[in-house]
Amino acid sequence: MHTELTDTEIIKRILKGDQAIFAILVQRYQQYVFTLVHRFTDNREDAEEISQDIFVKAYRSLADFRGDSKFSTWLYTVVRTSCITFLRKKKLDTTSIDNERTALQLENRESGFNANAIEQKSRHAMVNEAIRLLSPDDSQLITLFYKGEQSLDEIGRIMGLEPNTVKVKLHRARHRLKEKMEKHFSYEIRELHND
Amino acid sequence: MNTQQPMEDRLWDYIDGFCSPTERSAIETLIAENREWQQKYTELLHTHQLLNSSELEAPSMRFTKNVMEEIGRYHVAPATRSYINKNIIRGIGAFFLTMIAGLFVYVLSQFKWSGGSSGSTSGPSLRLPSVDNLGLEKINYAKAFNSTWVIAFMLIVIVMGWMLLDMYLQQKKNQSAKQP
Numbered sequence: 247m248h249t250e251l252t253d254t255e256i257i258k259r260i261l262k263g264d265q266a267i268f269a270i271l272v273q274r275y276q277q278y279v280f281t282l283v284h285r286f287t288d289n290r291e292d293a294e295e296i297s298q299d300i301f302v303k304a305y306r307s308l309a310d311f312r313g314d315s316k317f318s319t320w321l322y323t324v325v326r327t328s329c330i331t332f333l334r335k336k337k338l339d340t341t342s343i344d345n346e347r348t349a350l351q352l353e354n355r356e357s358g359f360n361a362n363a364i365e366q367k368s369r370h371a372m373v374n375e376a377i378r379l380l381s382p383d384d385s386q387l388i389t390l391f392y393k394g395e396q397s398l399d400e401i402g403r404i405m406g407l408e409p410n411t412v413k414v415k416l417h418r419a420r421h422r423l424k425e426k427m428e429k430h431f432s433y434e435i436r437e438l439h440n441d
Numbered sequence: 442m443n444t445q446q447p448m449e450d451r452l453w454d455y456i457d458g459f460c461s462p463t464e465r466s467a468i469e470t471l472i473a474e475n476r477e478w479q480q481k482y483t484e485l486l487h488t489h490q491l492l493n494s495s496e497l498e499a500p501s502m503r504f505t506k507n508v509m510e511e512i513g514r515y516h517v518a519p520a521t522r523s524y525i526n527k528n529i530i531r532g533i534g535a536f537f538l539t540m541i542a543g544l545f546v547y548v549l550s551q552f553k554w555s556g557g558s559s560g561s562t563s564g565p566s567l568r569l570p571s572v573d574n575l576g577l578e579k580i581n582y583a584k585a586f587n588s589t590w591v592i593a594f595m596l597i598v599i600v601m602g603w604m605l606l607d608m609y610l611q612q613k614k615n616q617s618a619k620q621p
Contacts, residue, residue, distance in 0.1 A: 261517060268512060272505045277497040284498055294500050301508045302515065309520035373495040392492045398459075417453050424488050 253317035260308055272301055275318065278394055279325055285378055285385040286329040300328050319400045322390060326404055333382065372431050379426045384419035391416055448478060452485050529608065536601055543594055 251259075251270065259267050279300055284293035304324050311320050377385045383405075390396045390404065398409040398416075405412065454460040455468045471478040 265512065266509070269505055269509050272508050276504055276508075277499050280500040280504075281498045294504065297500060298504070298508055298511060302511050305512045306515050306518045308517050309523075310518075369491065369494060370496040373491050374498070377495065388492060392495065393497055413454075413459065417450050420453065420485075420488060420492070421449065423492075424484075427488075427491075 254313055257308055257311060257313075257317065260305075268305055271304075271317070275321055276301075278318070279321065281393060282322065282325050282386055282389050283329055285389055286382045287332060288378060292332070296328055296332055300324050303328065315403060316396075316400065318394065319396060319403055322394060322396065322404045326386065329382065329386075372427075376423055376427045376431060379430065380419060380422060383415075384422060387412070387416055387419050388423065448481055449485065452478070452482055455482075456485060456489050524612075529605075533605065536598075536605075540598060547591075 251267075253271065253274075256267055256270055276297065280293060280297045283296045283300070284290065287293045287296065300321075304321055307324070311317065377388055380388070387401065387405070390401045391398075394401075396404065398412045401407075402409045402412045407415070451460070451464070451468060455465060460468065468478075472482045473479075
């Protein structure tokens with residue numbers, strides 16, 4: 247079956263002219279790409295549009311993929327540059343640690359969250375919301391490490407950092423995430439501990 | 442041993458599997474014997490498990506279809522390495538090196554090298570010009586920029602610049618002509 251083909255095999259076939267097979271790569275990586283972008287943009291519509299552009303860019307530049315890294319690592323590099331371009335266009339500060347706008351949105355949601363819908367919110371939703379409260383760099387780092395199946399070396403390549411720096415930044419990002427969770431989701435964390 | 446490293450960093454390394462076997466067994470002992478380490482370990486492990494259990498988000502159902510419709514309008518672009526002519530890069534390098542070398546030789550030829558104190562005359566010695574005796578104030582800039590050689594050199598530089606610009610614009614034109 248097509249779905250059992252490796253990324254490299256698929257790319258070779260695309261470069262030979264089999265355009266339709268690119269759909270397998272899209273299906274394989276759309277969730278990773280969309281999650282990364284959504285955590286960068288905090289807007290579902292923007293995230294979907296940017297993710298679509300990323301796949302188009304990746305398709306057009308496929309001949310530049312040399313195969314000296316995983317396709318996912320190369321693709322996440324495209325994700326990162328596209329997201330940074332998007333943020334620059336929106337004149338957002340990519341280095342800010344606290345996304346105040348998101349924090350405010352979350353605080354507004356929290357009132358309803360605590361009162362009505364605790365049971366409906368899953369543990370996953372809580373983690374995802376807490377990650378979205380981090381800076382784009384921190385949330386990307388955590389997503390790449392936990393969900394993107396990328397090693398420290400590969401994350402370093404994507405983010406243009408040394409592996410040791412990635413490790414230190416990852417420690418700090420998780421520390422900040424823990425703080426955010428304690429601040430915004432203390433009730434839910436207690437509930438989880440009691441389960 | 443890195444005992445000075447903060448407890449949290451060492452515990453994260455242990456949880457992520459980044460520490461050496463020696464460090465690993467040292468941390469295992471600390472977790473088993475020290476209540477503070479045990480508490481911190483449980484706390485960090487909980488965060489780690491939460492992060493591992495977080496789910497990826499899914500785009501809309503039409504996402505793949507949208508992407509495939511979009512790429513239907515494009516072709517895979519040729520690899521960058523296939524259309525970047527290394528000779529152009531080398532040409533640009535040679536152009537700048539020539540400019541720098543030309544300026545360097547010209548500036549050196551304008552210096553007055555007879556400066557510096559004369560010491561013992563027992564043998565040949567290297568005399569570097571002192572800053573005061575470089576003779577920079579004596580350079581005739583008007584003469585320099587009126588010299589035929591300098592004008593010829595500047596003309597060559599300008600012509601080469603125009604040629605590079607023309608090549609770049611030609612390449613852009615060809616690329617846009619190839620686009621569907």
